[in-house]
Amino acid sequence: MESNVRMGDFSSYEAEEANSITFSLTQDCQLRCKYCYMVGKNNKNRMTFDVAKKSIDYILQKRDLYSCNAVQWEFIGGEPLLEIELMDRICDYIKQKTFLLGHPWAINYMFNISTNGLLYDDERVQAFIKKNKSHLSVGISLDGNKEKNDNQRVYKDNKGSYDDVVKNVPLWLEQFPGASTKATFSHGDIHLLKDSIISLWDLGIEEVSANVVFEDVWDEQDPVIFEEQLKELADYIIDNGLWDKYNVRFFDPSIGFPQNSDEHEGKFCGAGKMVAIDNEGTFYPCTRFMSFTLNNKPGLKIGNLIKGIDKNKLKAFDHLTIKTISPKKCLECEVASGCSSCSGHNYDESKYGSVFERATGICEMHKANVKACDYFWERYKQVTNCESERDRIRMLKKQEKEKFLQIIMSEDIKSTCNYEIKNKEKTFLMNDEQLKESIEFAENNDFKPVLIGDVLNKEQYKDYINITSTDSKNEDVIKVYKSEDEIVNNNSNIIINIRKKDIFKIHQLVEIASKGFEYVRVNLMFSDLEEWTSSDVEEYKSQLDKLMDLTLEKKGEDKVLEINTLNNVNPQNNKVYSCGAGKELFAIGPNKKLYLCPAFYFNYEYLDIGDIKTGINYDKLEILQRNINKIKNDDKKGVCKKCIYANKKQTNELYLSSEIQELITDIEIKKSKELIEQLIG
Ligand code: SF4
Ligand code: SF4
Ligand code: SF4
Structure with a gap:
């Protein structure tokens, strides 16, 4: 049975990356809402046009700080529609000024108003709406x-x-x-x-x-009531078949899963990229830092009209990630995804007035939400007989948590990644007994064994993933090629090790590899990146363009072509995914020693991290991984986890990347984003 589901589909909320500039026009309001953040409402503290104009002039010339190509101009109060004439004048000024400056915000802008709705049908408000309709969004608060x-x-x-x-x-x-x-x-x-x-x-x-x-206002019974309320809401939706009609965030299928290290490094707060301005022309990193929205701390000012913005005050916001703000319990939390946090609130609740202390007053409420979300999707599955989106996400998360142990069968193999096979003095070959021992070690330590190289007794080991250069019609085998090899079109998952001399034929190789398959995954590896010149980089760029065209062409034929270099970007933080070496991926050599990945066995044999008898030496591993944290805090640039072997080879450090690596990674990120846009648009 097929079913459309709108529940949890919040794509319409996603906007182009935009700076946000908020004007707090007045502290006056017709209402006295009991939870309102604004204490001490009055009709004296209103913004003058002069303050607004000077703020706009200042911000428009600070492209170094507000560099997005799009902008959201926000108007809040008190009640902003009480100041409709002022707002109209401000909007006119913004339009004129950005046009005269040829600023990208002259085209890419929105005016957003948050109102209590009481004056919505007022003549002046209606005239304003008509005038600005195509660039306007109005949110009415109705509880x-x-x-x-x-x-x-x-x-x-x-x-x-x-x-x-x-x-x-x-x-x-x-x-x-x-x-x-x-x-x-x-x-x-x-x-x-x-x-x-x-x-x-x-x-x-x-x-x-x-x-x-977010506030810690909840008593012991509240999570229970919350869960009951949500389950009743779930029943209402399911019993009336409303999942394709309505949307509510509580049943977002992606909430309530553990977060991985990439997610921990993701941004969760836009403060700093936005600015909020009060009636005196004081600047704040977001409205949630303005004096009148805080209960326990003074407003966190980042500048004013006279002195401008103090960049030192913005520093902290560059470093706000889940990882930098969260206590251990949140980083290890089994249901962390979707558990929200607000930097303004964290600052307000913090002991030491810092934005890096995550407040967790919402903890039990989030857990109750997760239970109700499970309930909703279980009921959905029962009633529709459709696979639930939540189950699909759960499965992906489970796969994400999988750890692999690559078992190097012999030294006579083709490189499976960004490394070369060094000629060793002796050529080891793993015998059957050793192979069994390695598989047993993997399984006892929760690793999925991956056999690298030719398996002699194919039938016996057919259930294991095998990466090999030997011809095989077995669909599950990942076939490895060098760029000079002739590609035999048998496997839907292949690795091609591209040498500098063959960059020009990448597109051709991928085209051959993808012929005839409904789905094909091609992994491009580069083992001599350090030799690349600027003309190689240019050639690679043009090859990526051709690969994008090929991917789109396949999509037009209802086929899927996945290429690692164009599918490897985490959209949450715009970083390439790490290969997982030393985290989810390890290797064992025929010498029975453990390595971060096969590249280290072949090229840095002394850098083992344990052996089959004693297991992984976590002290050693911790030392290796500790370095990244130290470096990261000091200087983010030059740190890339895409290939720690390539880093070691070129900079002698696992977590410091070479200039050529950074250049290539930047290009791949840009092209990946372009491809995603074209695939969904
Ligand atoms: S606040 Fe609680 S539910 Fe949320 S991430 Fe932290 S531990 Fe998990
Ligand atoms: S998380 Fe809070 S402080 Fe950050 S942008 Fe959102 S509202 Fe502002
Ligand atoms: S570090 Fe990762 S990407 Fe680099 S060679 Fe090893 S497995 Fe491949």
Whole structure:
């Protein structure tokens, strides 16, 4: 049975990489919402046009800091629509100024307004919307059903605001079809979650960006209530077949999995790439650092109109990753993905006023969310008989965690990666007994054995992955070629070791290798990168362009061509995936010693990391891997984990890459991103 699922598909939220500039126009508002971050509302602290204009002029000339080609201009309050004339003037000025400067933001811009919606149908607001429609998004805050909303979002006299806002929703949705609303739940209203979300859907708001607050306001019962509410919501969706109609983040299928080291290095916060400006012309790294949004700490200022932005104050934001902020329990957490964190909140809750102390007040609530998410996808599977997206992700995660031990069968093999086989004095060959011993070692230590080289007793070892240069019609064999070899078109997973002299024929080799297959994976390896000149790099670039065309051509024929050099970028942090040597991948030589990968056996035999009797020497491994952390903190540039053997060969250090490696990696990242864009667009 086929089924479309919208639940968990948040692709529409993803925007082009953009700088975000926020103006806090006023501290005034018609409402006195109980959870509002703005304490001490007043109608005195409003931004003047002069402050806004000077801020815009300053930011537009700081391309070194705000270098994205797109921008989101955000307007917040208090209630920003109380200042509609000022906002209109500011937007006009932005459009004129960026146009006169020939700035890329003259074309690639959006104005975003977060409003309580009370003035939405006001004539002046409507005129503004008509004027800016094609570059405008308006978010109306509506917390849920009437009970929840009128509990929280009240006028000065405590009267609820629900009816006054809801009357404007049809016009809003007509003007902004597909608009989403944010619904935030806290201790006092978590029991209203299900009805609130359903009531927002009933109003026609299909995308509900629902969250629970980060603050540590939760008592012991709240996670239980939260899980129950979510399960009831799951039943409502499944029983009414609504998974293809509505979307709510709580059932995002990717939440609740352990995060790998690449994910730990991913960015989670845009602060620093954005700037928030208050009515006095003071700059903050994000609205969540503005004085009036913090409970425990003073606002974190990064500059002002007179002195400009202090780059020293931005330094910390360059280093914000899951890894740098998280306590051990989060880095080792089995359900970490989707557990959100906000740097502004972390700073506010921190002991020492640092952005590097992750607050975990949301911990038990996230775990409850994960259980309910499992429940949703299990029910979905039962009812639809379709494979669930969550199961697919779970399987990929499981594969990710797999560790491999490459068993080098003999020294008479072709290189399987970015290395060359050195002629050794003696030529070892692994006998059957040794092979069995190595396989046993692998299996006892949770490694998947991978046999490298020719297997004499093919039938006996047919269930193991085999990487070999010997001809085989076995589909599971990964066949290895040198670039001068003739490619026999038998296997859908092949490795080609490209020599400098053959760069010009990469495309031709891949084309031959991919002929006739529905799916084919080609792994290009380079064992003499250090010899490459700038003209080789240019040739390689043009070969990658041809490979991109070939991949797209295959896609047009409903076939899949995967090429490692164009499929190896982690979109979360724009880095190439590491091969995993020394982490998920190890090797054992015919000398019964363990290595980071086969390249080290063949070229740095003394750099073993243990042997078959004593196992992996984790002290040695830790020393090798400790170096990366030290280097990383000091200087990120020049650190590449793509091939630690190539690093060692060219810089003598495992985690310092050569200039040519960096150049090639940068090119591959750029081309991979281009290819992804073309494949999905
Ligand atoms: S806060 Fe809790 S649930 Fe979230 S990542 Fe940390 S340990 Fe895991
Ligand atoms: S995570 Fe928090 S501080 Fe960072 S950009 Fe988002 S709201 Fe701002
Ligand atoms: S370090 Fe990784 S990429 Fe480099 S040769 Fe070894 S396995 Fe291959």
